[in-house]
Every structure is written in C-alpha cells, then in structure tokens.
Amino acid sequence: MKPPFEKVVERSGGVVLRVCRVILGAHDAEDAWSETFLAAMRAYPELPDDANAEAWLVTIARRKAIDVLRARKRQPAPVGELPEAPSTLGVPGTADGDLWQAVAALPDKQRQAVAYHYVAGLAYAEIASILGGTTDAARRAAADGVKNLRKNYPDAATEGAPS
C-alpha cells in the first residue's frame, strides 16, 4: 500500500533540498525543490508501490535542476563569459561557505555524483542509471569529485560515507 504523499515529503524533503543545493546552489535550490515535489505529486499515483521513492525523487530533482541550469545559461552573462559552474553559492547561516565554493567549482558530473552518493545516499548502480554510463563511471565521478573537494576543502574526508 502506498503511503500518503505527505509522508514522502516528510521523509525525503531534506535530502532533495540538499541534492538541489549541491547541484544548483542555495537560491535556485528552493525553486527546484518546489518543481520536483509538484511533479512528483502529479505522478505519484502511478509510481509502483515497491519503488524506491527517494531515488525516484532524486531523478526528478536532477531533471528539474538541469532545467534551471539550462535556463540560467540562456540568460545573458553579465561578464561576457559563460560561467562553468553555478554562481549562486552558499547557504545563509552556515560556516561552510568554503565547502560550497569547492562544490560549485566541481565539473557537472562530479558534482552530481557527489550529491547523489554522499547527500542522497544512492548506490552507484542507481547513480549510473540517473547519469547514464556505467556503475564504474559513476563511482569514478564521485571519487574524483571528492578528491577535488579534498584539494580545495581539506576538511572533507570520506569516512562514514554510504557505500
């Protein structure tokens, strides 16, 4: 039997917010969160009862985040050069501004792999089905992402991360 959608929001709202932040930065993350849960609510009755709702939500969040990134790239860049990475950084009230800088500077695929594995706790096989490519490629992207993060944000270690 399928739980009421409210329970899905309660259980996964935080994870989806953090995934959106990692992909987009703090400001656009909220719009992506709203778009994600509205789309999910629309499709929820058709989701199979035994599906992993959180992985499903992360897949939708990624699609919505990519829409936001595309829209952002279509807008004229004030500096005349397209930024490689999101420009809205940081979470107000956190002391971890440096981490956000480091995350935002990662290449798209690495940033997503880090978000899905370390923030959403998805297995590499699930990440591979989201990003396309092989499980090994997903694992490499996450590992490279963390290696890059460590370089720029030495406090980030990998112990305690989900496997």
Add this chain to the structure above:
Amino acid sequence: MTMSANHFASPDDADTLSRLRDRLGLAAEAEGLLDVAYTTVDSPVGTLLLAATPRGLVRVAYDVEDHDRVLDTMSHRLSPRVLRAPRRLDAAARELDEYFGGRRRVFDLPLDLSLSAGFRQLVQRHLPEIGYGQTTTYGQVAKLVGNPKAVRAVGTACATNPLPVVVPCHRVLRSDGAVGRYVGGTDVKQALLRLEAAA
C-alpha cells in the same frame, strides 16, 4: 570531519522546509493536485484530524482512531495525493471551534461521504436531521431510513461514521437509555451530549 550529508545541511533547514511545504500545498491546490488536504486541530475532546477533498469535508478523526492509520486509509481508498494543507480546512476548523464553544448548533459545510457506501451512507445522510440537543435511538433511526428491522446495521453505520461531530451520530442512543458505544469513546459521546444540553 567526514564527507556526509551533514556537510550540506543548514541550521535553517527546518524553517526552509516548512516554508517550502506550505508553498507546495498552495501550488498543489492551484494545479488541482490536492486530492486530500488535511490538518489537525485542538478541541476539548482531544486533537482532531480534519480532511477534505475538493468536494467537501471527508473525514473527522479522533486521536484514538490513530491519525497515521486514518491517513493511510485515505491514501488507499481516496487517493495517495494527501498533503497537510490547512487552508482547505479553515471553514471546518472555525465551525468546530464555534460548536465546542457553544456558539454553533448546525454545521454548514459541504460534505463528501465517499468513505462510506450503501446503507451506511444512507443512514449518515439522515443523521443531521436529529437536531442539536436532541437524542434518538438506533431503532428510531432505522424507521427513519425506512428499514425498521435494520437496528444493528444502523449501529454499524454510526460506528463507521467518517465525520463524527459534524454528522451527529453521538445523538443516537440505545433504546434502554444507555449511551452506547462511540468512535471517540463513550466519555467523548457523553461530553458532546452534555455540551449540547448545556448550551
């Protein structure tokens, strides 16, 4: 320090999420996706869960009914698109507040009886004909709905009333004068009868 989800959490997350969830309720309503909206309100007979479809108030549930189970049942029987979204319940909450304050005798709310069917629903449709402060018996209700032998079935219809308080099954007593069983417990039934007798 380890690389984990906590790195990406913010101390403001609870506030942000609560704001985003409010916004989701409004957007879902605007898009016609809010099949079941619910909220909880305090009352002199405990916390009540109120739920409504776009057609009307569909459920009033006492604490003892286990609100999580009530939500599961609605998800299963009505639609899984269930969200805590208080706005749709504003009128119901206000009228219940007035009722418990002794300032309201009749509920004036659109009702959705789709959680019951057949004879039970027929009985529940007739229950509001029993006026405020009055009582009747299961046998008399059976006569009222044109099936005088269906006394037990009337009892079941009252026991399974999805809209207690608003659909006044508490005004139906046993023919021997005993209060009879009640979905919110006998104490609550007596409290409602006392409230109506005093007002």
